[in-house]
Amino acid sequence: ERTVLATGAVVEQRWQPVGRVGLYVPGGKAVYPSSVVMNVVPAQVAGVRSIALASPAQAAHAGRIHPTIAGVAALLGIDEVYAMGGAGAIGAFAHGVPELGLEPVQRVTGPGNVFVAAAKRVVQGVTGIDAEAGPTDILVIADDAADADFVASDLVSQAEHDELAAAVLVTDSAEFAERVLERLVVRATETRHSERIRAALDGAQSAVVLVDDLEQAADFANAFGAEHLEIQVRDADAVLAGIENAGAIFIGPYSPVSLGDYAAGSNHVLPTGGQSRHAAGLSAATFLRPQQVVRYDEEALREVAPVIATLSEEEDLPAHGEAVTARFGERR
Incomplete structure (x- = not known):
């Protein structure tokens, strides 16, 4: 971008990639090859020269990272991979570990648990971060035209991640809320990780919120700052027009969050815990810095x-x- 302010007076803005990044891929309760892709590809598109990746060591794999994670990293050309997880991995990226030949990075990205999110907050100032992507959350705005089973299945899908996951329904229909609660019981009981899901749904972070109208629902969503926001109402665009804060927004009954997790083309590394009120999801822009280049000649000065x-x-x-x-x- 080039702006000519006067004859001989030019200011250019260029986008410069950071030189080295550390990408975190969680691996405690599940295996996340999709998170390898979501982290690595934007960094490569941005032109980052040096990429390191860390994922927790797995007891079932002799203390190495999960082979699926290693395989996807190899397919993407990443050969600096560390078997380390949690807050320690974030600290290692920020400060470096000379004994391992691990050089400090300029930015740390990737999702994780509450300890990973807390560590990313601590290392800010030493290194950059994408956002505090900790325990996941989903907020669904739905009216009585929505499919209660679709909504319930979407809430359960994110509760599956972690006992601290937040699953919130916001609706203007008490009768619809009851239908969703009935389907939640069925869905949570029948799926594989039912104990974890029930813990998340029963936690203080999850709720059904009744509002007077959908305008109030949008206000609530903006205050909440969801990581994932679904809008399943008759006039989705009218509600969307009132939304300011969300990591990613999924419109209509056939745009579930799971689509964004794997195949939509959007990124699933998103700000959690209300961080979307001031932070954005991971993209190539996360790894770029705008720099202003000033060129004045003698007469312009x-x-x-x-x-x-x-x-x-x-x-x-x-x-x-x-x-x-x-x-x-x-x-x-």
Whole structure:
């Protein structure tokens, strides 16, 4: 991007990739080859030169990372891979581990549990992060035109991740809420990780919220700042127009969060815990920094010299102005 402010006065903005990143792929309660793809591909598209990846060591695989994770990393050309997990992995990326030949990184990305999210908060200032992607959450805005079983299955799908996962339904219909609760019991009971799911659904972080109307539902969603926001109502675009804060938004009955987790083409590394109020999901932009490049020639600088002198005097920083006037024959 190039802006010509006057003859001989040009400011350019270029996008420069960070040189080295550390990508975290969780592996405690599940195996996440999809998270390898979601982390690595945007970094490669951005042009990052050096990519390191970490995933927890697996007792079932002789202390190595899960072979599926290793295989996907190899397919993507990543050959710097560490069997380490949790908060320790984030700290290792930020500070480096000379004994392992692990050099510090400029940015750490990737989802994890509450300890990974907390560690990413701690290392900010030492290294950059994408967002605090901790225990997952889903918020579904639905009216009585939605399919209760679809909504229930989507809530269960995210509760499956972790006992601390948040599953929230926001609706303007008490009768519809009851139907969803009935289907939740069935869905949570019949699926494989039912104990974990029930713990998440019964936790204080999960809820059914009754509102007066869908405008109030949008207000609630904005205050909540969901990682995943589904809108399953008659007029989805009207509700979408009122949404400001969400990591990713899924519109209609055939756009479940699971689609975004695996195959939509969007990224599933998203801000959790209300972080979407000020943070965005992972993308190539996460690994890029805008840099402004200033090019003025002598006449262009001479033109703005009086402005600089006036402002520098007003701010009691005279050397700032003197750095300009020195170029035009004024010497002390």
